[in-house]
Amino acid sequence: MTVQETALTGSEILVACEKVSTEAEVTGIKQYYRSLEYSPESCVPGSGERTGWGLRMVRNRKLGVAGEWGMIDPFRLVDKVIGSCRYGSEAVFSFPENSPEFDSPPDSDELKQMTHEQVRNYLDQLQKEVQKIHPLAALSARIKWGGNSVFIMNSRGLSGSYKKTTSHSTFSVSLPSDNGLIQSVYTLNTANALPVKNQVIDMLMLPLQQGDIKSAGTSGKKNIVLSPVAFSLLLQAIRAGVSGKLLAEGASPLADMQGKQVVGSKLTIRDLPGLNSGAANAPFDSEGIPTRDKTLFEDGIFTGFIHDLESAALCDAESTGSSGRNLGEHSKPVCTNLAVDPSVSGSVNTLDETGSGILVTSILSAGGSNAASGSFVFDCGRVFVFRRGEIQGYRDGCVLYGNAYDALSRTAVIGSRQYRAGTDLLPFISIEGLSVR
Amino acid sequence: MQKYRELAEKLLMNSEADFAELRIEQTAKSTVVQAGLNHTNSGPVEQFSGTARVLSENRWGIHEFSSPDQMQNALNLALSLAMHTRPYPNPLPVLPPALRDTYSDDSNGVPLSDVSLREKTFLCRHYCDLLGASLTSGSAKVTYDELLRDRVIVNSSGTSVREVENLGSIKVQAVLPGDFAASEQFAVRGSFDPFRGREKHIEKMSRNLLTRAKTTGIAPGVYRVILDPELTGILIHEAFGHLIEADFLENNPAVAHMLRTGSMVGSECVNIIDDSLLMNHPGSMKWDDEGTPGARTKLVSSGRIVSWLHTMETAAKYNVVPTGNARISEHGKPPEARMTCTYMEPGTTPLEKLKLHLDNGLYLKGFMGGATDMDRFSIAVQEAWVVKDGTIQKPGTPVMISGKVTDVLGSILDTGDNLQLTGSLSGCSRRGGNAIAVTYGGPHVLISGMQVR
Numbered sequence: 020m021t022v023q024e025t026a027l028t029g030s031e032i033l034v035a036c037e038k039v040s041t042e043a044e045v046t047g048i049k050q051y052y053r054s055l056e057y058s059p060e061s062c063v064p065g066s067g068e069r070t071g072w073g074l075r076m077v078r079n080r081k082l083g084v085a086g087e088w089g090m091i092d093p094f095r096l097v098d099k100v101i102g103s104c105r106y107g108s109e110a111v112f113s114f115p116e117n118s119p120e121f122d123s124p125p126d127s128d129e130l131k132q133m134t135h136e137q138v139r140n141y142l143d144q145l146q147k148e149v150q151k152i153h154p155l156a157a158l159s160a161r162i163k164w165g166g167n168s169v170f171i172m173n174s175r176g177l178s179g180s181y182k183k184t185t186s187h188s189t190f191s192v193s194l195p196s197d198n199g200l201i202q203s204v205y206t207l208n209t210a211n212a213l214p215v216k217n218q219v220i221d222m223l224m225l226p227l228q229q230g231d232i233k234s235a236g237t238s239g240k241k242n243i244v245l246s247p248v249a250f251s252l253l254l255q256a257i258r259a260g261v262s263g264k265l266l267a268e269g270a271s272p273l274a275d276m277q278g279k280q281v282v283g284s285k286l287t288i289r290d291l292p293g294l295n296s297g298a299a300n301a302p303f304d305s306e307g308i309p310t311r312d313k314t315l316f317e318d319g320i321f322t323g324f325i326h327d328l329e330s331a332a333l334c335d336a337e338s339t340g341s342s343g344r345n346l347g348e349h350s351k352p353v354c355t356n357l358a359v360d361p362s363v364s365g366s367v368n369t370l371d372e373t374g375s376g377i378l379v380t381s382i383l384s385a386g387g388s389n390a391a392s393g394s395f396v397f398d399c400g401r402v403f404v405f406r407r408g409e410i411q412g413y414r415d416g417c418v419l420y421g422n423a424y425d426a427l428s429r430t431a432v433i434g435s436r437q438y439r440a441g442t443d444l445l446p447f448i449s450i451e452g453l454s455v456r
Numbered sequence: 457m458q459k460y461r462e463l464a465e466k467l468l469m470n471s472e473a474d475f476a477e478l479r480i481e482q483t484a485k486s487t488v489v490q491a492g493l494n495h496t497n498s499g500p501v502e503q504f505s506g507t508a509r510v511l512s513e514n515r516w517g518i519h520e521f522s523s524p525d526q527m528q529n530a531l532n533l534a535l536s537l538a539m540h541t542r543p544y545p546n547p548l549p550v551l552p553p554a555l556r557d558t559y560s561d562d563s564n565g566v567p568l569s570d571v572s573l574r575e576k577t578f579l580c581r582h583y584c585d586l587l588g589a590s591l592t593s594g595s596a597k598v599t600y601d602e603l604l605r606d607r608v609i610v611n612s613s614g615t616s617v618r619e620v621e622n623l624g625s626i627k628v629q630a631v632l633p634g635d636f637a638a639s640e641q642f643a644v645r646g647s648f649d650p651f652r653g654r655e656k657h658i659e660k661m662s663r664n665l666l667t668r669a670k671t672t673g674i675a676p677g678v679y680r681v682i683l684d685p686e687l688t689g690i691l692i693h694e695a696f697g698h699l700i701e702a703d704f705l706e707n708n709p710a711v712a713h714m715l716r717t718g719s720m721v722g723s724e725c726v727n728i729i730d731d732s733l734l735m736n737h738p739g740s741m742k743w744d745d746e747g748t749p750g751a752r753t754k755l756v757s758s759g760r761i762v763s764w765l766h767t768m769e770t771a772a773k774y775n776v777v778p779t780g781n782a783r784i785s786e787h788g789k790p791p792e793a794r795m796t797c798t799y800m801e802p803g804t805t806p807l808e809k810l811k812l813h814l815d816n817g818l819y820l821k822g823f824m825g826g827a828t829d830m831d832r833f834s835i836a837v838q839e840a841w842v843v844k845d846g847t848i849q850k851p852g853t854p855v856m857i858s859g860k861v862t863d864v865l866g867s868i869l870d871t872g873d874n875l876q877l878t879g880s881l882s883g884c885s886r887r888g889g890n891a892i893a894v895t896y897g898g899p900h901v902l903i904s905g906m907q908v909r
Contacts, residue, residue, distance in 0.1 A: 054518075056790055058707045060773075061544050064537040067520025067788040069505065089504030089522040099500055106488075106577045108496050135541065157707055161789075161887070189887060193830065195710035199860060200830035204887070238676070268494070347485075347501030383834045384827035389637070398827070398834035398856055415832065416858050418909045456676050456909050 029172045032074060032093040036174065039101060040076040042114050044173035046305065046346065047072050052165025055135055057142045059157045064135040073346035076100045081107040086347025108349075112332040115307055116175035123181040124293075124300040129212040130164055130184050138162050141213045148216060149192055152224055156194045162213075163187045171307045179307055185210050185298045192223050201401065203227050203381070205248065207439035208298035218438055222248060226380040226401060228410060240452040242376030242431070243419065244369050244405075247438040247445040249379045252397065254357055254443065256423030257288060259390035261315050262352045263330030263341075272393050272424060276321045283430030284319040287360040291444075292340070297356035299442040303340065306350060310340040315354075319428075325352045358444040362433040369432040369449040371408035377417065377455065378403040378410065393423040421454050429453070457482060457606045460524045461618055464610040467528055473510040473535055474548060477611040478527060479745060479784065480506035488573070488600040490580040492588060497577065505787045510534040511548070515541045520788030549768035550778050552748040554614025559742040561622045561735075565647035568622040569604050576600050579651060580626075583658055587630055590662035594632035600651075601625050601881050603893070607745075615747035623738045623893055625881045626651055628658060630665055638665045638822070638838060643738045643879035643893075664839070667851060674840055674852040676909040680817035681857075682810055682902050685876035687837065689896030690823045692728055692800050695833035695861035696721070697896075698886065700755060700763075701781075701793040702770035711830070719761050722865030725803055728756035730765060732780055732796035738879040739797040739895035746782040746791055753779045755798075759865070765793045785889035792886065797879075800898030803871035810872055810902045812846040818908065819843050820857065834858040840908075856909050864903060872900030 029045040036043035047070070054065040071088040074096050083104030087096055146158040164186035172178035186209060193202045203226040207214055225246060245253060265271040273281065282288070292301055292310035303309050306328050314322055326334065327342035327350045343353030365372055383400040402417040403410045427450070434447030457480070464478040486499035508519045508530035517537030521530040561567055580598040587596035603623045610616045625643035640661055644650045683691065698704065705712040715721065732741045732750035741750045746768050754762045766774070767782035770793055782791035811819070822838030840852040875897065882891035 052788075054788060060706045061516070061790075062541065063516045063518060063790050064541050065518035065520070065788050065790075066533060066537060067507075067518075069520065069522035069787075071503075085499055086501040087503070088501070090524075099502075102573060103497055103499070106495065106497050106573060108494065135537070139542070155710070159707055159887070191887060193708050193711075199832070200708070200711055202830045268491075345501075348487075348498045349496055381829075383829055383832075384825050384836060389631070396836065396854075396856065398836070398858065400829045400832065400834065416834075416907065416909070418856055 028072070028091060028093070029170060032072070032096060033172065033174055035093045035097045036074070036076055039097065040078045042077040042174050044075045044114050044171065044306070045072065047170040048346065049168045050165065052163050053135060054161065054163040055138045055142070056161050057139065058159040062139060071346045072096065074100050076104060077110040078104040080110055081105070082110040083107040084347055084349055088346065112328040114173040114175050115177050118177045118179060119309060121179045121181055121302040121309070123302065124183045124210065126182070126184045127210060127212055127296070130186055130210065131166070133164055133212050138213065145216055145219065148220055149223065153194050153227065156192050156227070158190065158192050160188065160190045169301070171303070173307065177307045179303050181302050183210065183300060186212065187298070188214055190219060190223055192227065194227055201227055206441055208442045209439055210296040210298055210300060214439070222246070222438060228403060228413065238456050241455045242373050242449065242451055243453040243455070244373055244376060244378045244447055244449045246378070246380045246447060247440040249382050249399070250445050250448050251440040251443045252382045252385060253395065253423055253426065255390045256393040256395065257315065258354045258357065260393060261325050261354070263324040263326035263334055263336065264351050265391060266324050267330045267333035270391050273321055273324070277323055279321060280319050281321045281424060282316055282319045282427035285362070285430050285433050286316055286319050286427060287314065288316040289314050289358045290325065290354045290356070291358050292355040294356040294358060294444065297442065299355035301355070304342040305344050306338070306342040308338045308340040308342065310355070313339060325354065327352045356442045356444060358437070359433070359446060359448070361437050361446040362435050365432065365435050367434050367436045368447045369434050370405050372432040373449040374408065375406045378405055379419065395423055396420045418456050419453055420456070426450050426453055457608055457618065461608045461610060461616060463524065464527060464608065465616050467531060468610055468612045471531065471612045473512045473538070473612065475511040475551070475612055476531060477509045477609065477746070478506060478531070479609050480524070481605055481607040484604045486602045488576050488580050489597070490584040491597040492584070492595055495577065495581065497573065506530065507784065507787045508534040509790070510538050512538040514543050515539065516790065517541065518788060518790060547772040550771040551611070551613040551768060552615050552746065552778070555747070556616045558618045560620035561646040565649060567646060568602055568624045568648045571648045583626070583628055583654065586655060586658050587628060587662055590659065591630060591632065594630060597629045599627045603881055609743060609745065609747040611747055617743040617747050619742050622646055623881050624648065624651065625738070625879070628661065630662065632665065641878070641880060643881055644736060645738050645740060646736055668839060671851045671853045674818070674842070674855055674908065678905045679908050680814055680904055681906045681908070682814065682817070682819045682900055684821040685874065685897050685899055686823050686878045687820055687835065688800055688898030688901050689798070689878055690826060690835055691833065691864065692898060693795060693798050693884070693894065693896040694826050694828050694835065696728065696865065697795045697798050698828055699831060699861065700761070700765055702764040702766045702774065703793045705764060706770060706773060715761055717761050717763070720759050721761055721862050722756060722759040723868045724758050725871050726756055726759045726865050726868055727754070727801040728798070729753070729801060730755055730779070730781065730795055730798045734797045734877070734895065737797050737877055737895040738881055738893040739795070741780070741796055744780045744782040745784045746778070748778045748780040748782060750796070751780045765795065767791050767793045783892055785885070785892050789889065794886070794892060795884065795894055797877065797895035799875065799877060799896060800871065800901070802873050802875040802899035804873050805870050807872050807874065807900050810870060810900055811843060813869065813902055814843040815845060817843050818852070819848060820855070824854065831861050832858065833861055857906050858909070859907050864906065867904040868901050869904050870902045874899050
């Protein structure tokens with residue numbers, strides 16, 4: 020889909036909306052990708068492409084949405100949105116009218132040109148590295164890489180487009196052990212070509228460490244070190260809490276906290292749509308508002324909410340360019356690439372500085388957690404007991420519980436290196452006195 | 457879809473590959489949410505998508521496409537990918553019988569698609585008002601999700617099947633101050649009628665929630681417990697079912713050996729079934745995503761493993777018959793061996809008699825979340841009731857249960873006489889893939905020792 024073709028179809032849809040709506044907005048996306056499914060028993064190369072369109076419209080002051088992937092029929096799409104408007108929520112904002120120049124995020128030529136064979140060789144080597152550490156370990160992976168062309172235009176004159184190339188990798192290693200089977204999964208999304216092997220090995224092998232089982236002494240208030248993967252899950256509460264939508268609904272625990280110390284003073288948390296090689300990078304959000312890097316918590320002080328147009332209108336604020344949505348869905352404020360500043364000195368995994376405690380490398384389930392209030396109940400599966408900075412052994416089964424804001428206010432140490440975890444860029448973090456059972 | 461199906465049949469007649477397959481589908485997804493006084497509806501989002509899969513000299517290639525006019529090109533690209541891959545020792549899959557057939561949910565009464573958005577919106581508002589009115593504080597939310605799917609699978613061995621599905625679910629949620637939450641989800645395939653007239657369920661749910669707000673803490677430990685049918689189903693699905701998916705086992709020989717046919721994984725009263733032909737349930741499929749006919753497969757009989765879940769490819773590797781469990785979580789991915797409607801068979805003991813075995817135990821109800829780590833599981837339980845001398849005494853705080861699946865299945869003392877199935881449109885995801893619709897369930901079960909935290 021060239022920009023010209025996209026603009027043509029987008030214009031057709033907007034023309035079809037002219038007589039039936041006050042305002043209308045069209046978004047288009049074209050995705051093309053290659054993929055490799057890899058396991059000890061098979062290797063399947065894949066590729067694909069798809070095109071989708073979303074339409075949002077205000078009619079009789081009601082907001083409606085619909086979308087189509089594949090075969091687009093502008094009139095059918097308009098009909099569907101008219102139906103959606105009939106039972107839609109009240110439109111409290113106008114679509115933006117100015118149309119600044121947008122630059123696409125920088126593309127990696129290496130990623131654009133990456134072949135199935137290169138990916139397979141990379142995974143063959145990774146499998147060898149994994150088996151050097153554990154001869155019986157079996158690596159499975161899915162790597163999917165490709166480009167997105169994104170386009171938006173609305174009836175008030177805004178139009179913009181960009182392209183980006185990203186890769187999405189999921190690695191999993193399973194291993195028979197003296198105490199049954201263990202497995203480790205690591206997912207990361209970036210705009211780089213293949214991930215650095217050492218970092219993948221670090222994250223994959225950490226939960227697979229062996230040792231004596233420590234069955235006692237893991238209940239009560241403990242010092243907890245969270246790996247970047249586990250830390251990312253704790254930050255779900257932050258993602259929800261900073262949302263202007265939650266504020267507008269009167270449900271945000273951060274209401275009236277702007278400018279106040281909320282989390283530990285060692286924590287600076289940023290939302291970075293312009294992160295170097297970030298997978299969630301974008302020059303504008305899903306409503307066409309320019310994005311910008313934002314500091315959400317500076318030295319633990321909450322600096323402000325993120326907004327899309329609707330939450331901004333309801334909260335008497337400005338959009339922060341944080342709208343996110345899938346085609347055919349309503350907008351909501353979302354974080355992009357979340358990053359936590361690393362410490363400038365000290366160890367990578369914070370075990371030395373923490374002394375004694377429990378290292379959590381993955382979280383099995385978060386059932387019963389409430390991201391909106393910040394309360395969490397994490398079943399951590401296998402955790403590692405450490406003393407004087409050295410891992411002594413592991414224990415199967417451990418539940419962490421409490422409130423994410425309270426937990427983060429007791430941040431003791433931040434690791435000195437950041438790792439990718441999903442789209443996030445996070446260090447290890449050490450928290451004092453977290454409740455464990 | 458009929459004309460696209462015929463085009464696919466024509467293209468595959470001329471395929472030069474050892475095996476070629478086209479899977480095409482049209483879907484429409486919509487959501488209605490009523491949260492307190494706020495109402496939103498999303499969609500419908502309609503999608504045409506397809507996957508071409510080709511096997512050439514033991515090498516697979518796959519290409520996803522999004523328009524019917526790309527089918528020939530997609531087959532060529534998939535063949536090209538297959539031919540440029542270094543070979544793996546893939547045997548030719550066990551092919552389904554040549555078959556041309558169509559199944560539509562329309563035959564099951566008034567389909568979901570014929571019910572107006574107005575009625576669906578009204579029903580969400582009505583249930584939300586009903587629940588909200590009974591809560592003095594806290595919030596109520598009702599979500600209706602719908603997936604209409606028209607799916608065609610055609611392959612070069614003469615299979616051409618088409619299945620039209622109407623899947624819908626209603627989720628009712630309430631949250632009280634102090635993070636006390638309750639939710640009930642109800643999913644169907646086919647008719648909209650089961651969504652109507654659920655007022656009594658909602659009234660019961662709100663009464664129950666208010667009772668549970670006065671809870672006492674439950675000390676961590678090992679308890680004798682009764683699981684309700686939903687938790688039994690979750691335990692079977694999460695902790696056991698994923699372990700016997702043959703594409704997982706082929707990559708994990710140690711587990712495959714442990715779970716080989718004939719091995720004991722549970723007590724004598726444990727019988728487990730996967731039945732994809734329960735056509736009123738969202739996990740069902742008349743044909744799987746490779747065109748293999750759906751089937752009722754006994755997985756465990758009297759505590760011993762009888763069968764794994766297979767695709768055409770894993771069936772060939774293990775020299776068995778495909779079980780009709782090949783499912784695609786997203787286009788462009790190979791089919792995986794996945795569960796459909798999986799449940800434990802009921803026994804003959806009524807719940808009241810099971811309770812008599814609890815001198816000092818717990819009756820656990822409802823599922824809030826869970827996961828597995830190989831043969832270990834962890835499940836967050838919505839309601840924990842303290843039972844003394846066979847009588848329910850008082851509600852406890854929500855708990856988490858965990859353990860090793862074979863230990864827990866082995867400690868099942870008895871099974872109840874009631875079979876209840878629960879479904880979800882997005883109830884099962886694996887290895888980061890998209891969630892697929894499944895159904896799970898069982899009877900009440902009495903377990904001699906369960907780790908509770």
